[in-house]
Amino acid sequence: MSYFCEVWFPGKAAAVFRHMANTEDIDGYFPHITLVRPFDVRNGNSEDTVRKAIVDQCGIQPPIKFSLEDKGSFVNETKVVYVPVYGLELLNFANKLEESLEPYVNFAPKFTKQKKLHLTIKTDADIEPYPRADYLMLRLIVLKAKLLWFAYDLAEQRVLERQEAKLTREQSVRKI
Numbered sequence: 001m002s003y004f005c006e007v008w009f010p011g012k013a014a015a016v017f018r019h020m021a022n023t024e025d026i027d028g029y030f031p032h033i034t035l036v037r038p039f040d041v042r043n044g045n046s047e048d049t050v051r052k053a054i055v056d057q058c059g060i061q062p063p064i065k066f067s068l069e070d071k072g073s074f075v076n077e078t079k080v081v082y083v084p085v086y087g088l089e090l091l092n093f094a095n096k097l098e099e100s101l102e103p104y105v106n107f108a109p110k111f112t113k114q115k116k117l118h119l120t121i122k123t124d125a126d127i128e129p130y131p132r133a134d135y136l137m138l139r140l141i142v143l144k145a146k147l148l149w150f151a152y153d154l155a156e157q158r159v160l161e162r163q164e165a166k167l168t169r170e171q172s173v174r175k176i
Contacts, residue, residue: 007139008139039105045105068085
């Protein structure tokens with residue numbers, strides 16, 4: 001699967017999560033929340049159609065409040081340690097985004113029946129519980145083949161092409 005829709009934690013927030021993960025590897029670990037399952041464009045559809053579905057869903061969405069708190073883990077092929085994400089509005093947005101993409105893409109299989117948004121820290125480790133922190137999602141980041149494809153700025157209600165989104169990626173989330 002080569003497309004992802006994410007919330008990125010750049011800058012100081014990323015440094016905190018890298019510290020929790022006990023890594024300084026900037027290329028190997030970039031803190032994020034994946035909002036929809038990874039996907040590929042379904043045959044007969046175009047990237048333009050997929051992009052339009054994402055932009056249309058974002059175009060009716062103001063910035064979204066959510067919280068991170070505590071710690072969790074689940075076992076897939078390996079143990080995954082994460083910080084849970086709390087926020088019904090963010091979960092509803094993620095579900096609506098996935099629904100709007102469903103006619104045009106093939107999603108990776110679901111791991112669980114119920115979606116649980118989380119920020120993965122690392123595998124096979126234990127972490128201290130993360131103290132409650134409230135955030136505001138300002139941008140949806142869309143990746144294609146592990147590269148930034150485009151972003152949608154919820155505050156400004158506009159698409160940011162790859163270069164502009166890269167230059168301003170510090171504005172993805174804001175601690176409130």
